[in-house]
Structure formats: C-alpha cells, structure tokens
Amino acid sequence: MSNAIKEGRLDPVFFRRDVLEVAPELLGKFLVRKFDNGRFVKHLITEVEAYRGEEDLACHASKGKTPRTSVMYEPGGVLYIYLIYGMYWMMNVVTGPEDHPQAVLIRGIEGYDGPGKLTRHLKIDKTFNNEDLSTSPRIWIEDAGLRPEYTTLPRIGVDYAGEYWKNVPWRYMIRL
DNA sequence: GGGACGATTGAA
DNA sequence: TCAATCGTCCCA
Numbered sequence: 789m790s791n792a793i794k795e796g797r798l799d800p801v802f803f804r805r806d807v808l809e810v811a812p813e814l815l816g817k818f819l820v821r822k823f824d825n826g827r828f829v830k831h832l833i834t835e836v837e838a839y840r841g842e843e844d845l846a847c848h849a850s851k852g853k854t855p856r857t858s859v860m861y862e863p864g865g866v867l868y869i870y871l872i873y874g875m876y877w878m879m880n881v882v883t884g885p886e887d888h889p890q891a892v893l894i895r896g897i898e899g900y901d902g903p904g905k906l907t908r909h910l911k912i913d914k915t916f917n918n919e920d921l922s923t924s925p926r927i928w929i930e931d932a933g934l935r936p937e938y939t940t941l942p943r944i945g946v947d948y949a950g951e952y953w954k955n956v957p958w959r960y961m962i963r964l
Numbered sequence: 965g966g967g968a969c970g971a972t973t974g975a976a
Numbered sequence: 977t978c979a980a981t982c983g984t985c986c987c988a
Contacts, residue, residue, distance in 0.1 A: 837971070839971075846971070847971090848971080870971090871970095872970060872971065872972060873969090873970060873972055873973080875972075876972050876973070878971060878972085893971055895971085902972075902973075903971070903972075904972050904973060905973080943971070945971050945972075946971065948970085
C-alpha cells in the first residue's frame with residue numbers, strides 16, 4: 789500500500805458509529821476525488837442528511853435488504869450509489885456496524901450545492917457503488933482540521949415517509 | 965410483463 | 977409548474 793493511499797484518510801472506525809454521530813462530523817471534512825488523468829480535487833463537505841435503519845421510513849432500507857440496498861448493510865466506510873429520477877447519481881456514505889443499514893447522503897460540497905450537481909462534477913456513477921473509502925485510489929475523505937458550527941433541518945424530498953420521519957431534523961448544514 | 969414512482973434539476 | 981429519464985419495486 790502506497791503512502792498516497794493512507795495519508796490523511798479517515799479511518800474505517802470513524803464510519804462504524806451511529807449515523808447520527810457521523811453525519812454532522814462529516815461537515816467540514818474534505819471529499820477528495822482523483823480522476824483517471826491523475827488530476828484530483830478536494831472540496832469541503834457543506835451539507836448532509838442521515839438515513840437510519842429499517843424503521844426510518846425515508847431510508848431505502850425500510851423496504852428491507854434487496855439487491856439495491858444490500859450495500860447499506862455492510863460495515864461503515866463504503867459508498868452507496870443510486871440513480872434518482874433517471875438522471876442523477878446520489879452519493880451516500882454507509883455508516884454503523886454490519887447489519888445496521890444506515891447512510892449519509894452528501895447533499896452539498898463547497899462550490900456545488902445539490903446532490904445531483906456534485907456527483908456530476910465529481911464524475912460519480914454506479915461503478916462507485918460499494919467503493920471502500922479506506923482503500924479506493926479514486927475517492928476518499930480526509931480530516932481538514934475543522935469542526936464547523938452547523939444547523940439542523942428536516943430532510944428534503946421525503947414527504948411520503950409520514951409525519952414523524954419527514955420531520956426529524958436529520959439534515960445538517962454548515963452555518964454560514 | 966406492466967406500471968408507478970423517486971433522497972433532483974433546470975427551464976418555462 | 978413541469979418535463980426529463982430509468983432503475984427498482986410491487987403486483988399480476
């Protein structure tokens with residue numbers, strides 16, 4: 789394993805905690821993407837949402853373990869990627885221990901607000917599903933030495949999940 | 965096999 | 977306000 793792979797990366801232990809701990813701590817971390825041509829970019833994470841377990845009716849795992857959702861049952865530290873509205877890839881970081889389906893949706897990074905916009909910019913697609921953030925040569929997350937203040941809000945686009953689950957304040961935004 | 969729908973975005 | 981666009985899930 790090269791130094792480039794280890795340097796600065798968050799340890800898998802970071803991700804194998806409850807999603808409600810991990811999600812706010814991802815704010816102010818660097819999302820790093822290395823492209824095929826060797827160029828790489830770093831963006832601070834500015835907005836995330838937590839999805840927590842089969843009981844969370846807004847979480848895809850609320851329908852149980854399927855081919856699509858099985859990656860959320862992995863130990864934390866891998867990516868869950870899916871297509872929405874036929875056009876946009878959503879990037880999620882799986883958290884928690886094995887068999888606790890949880891994930892953090894990355895909704896915004898510095899310069900690219902919106903989950904569909906940032907994946908388009910970073911050229912993230914389905915080939916990143918199940919990608920391991922601790923070993924991948926093309927995407928990882930680094931500590932930036934920041935612990936920004938943040939605001940919590942209800943999650944976006946989950947009105948179908950019922951009064952309780954659509955209102956839990958599991959959307960986290962860096963305070964401007 | 966068919967149909968409904970979605971953790972979105974951008975344009976009218 | 978609404979179309980684009982397709983993988984996934986549910987029902988038959």
